[in-house]
Amino acid sequence: MNQWLADFAYKINIDWWMFALAGAVAISIALLTVSFQSVRTALMNPVKSLRSE
Structure with missing residues (x-):
């Protein structure tokens, strides 16, 4: 695998913090x-919801 990757003309280094940043952004x-959906549901009037069912 390393030999195959060494044959490429252009190489970049990806640091570990880029993966950590991507994971943190996805989790956030x-x-x-x-949380937005939970707050919206908690503030909704339950009587209005029961009437529509």
């Missing part, structure tokens, strides 16, 4: 989305 987007 997921938490933001879930």
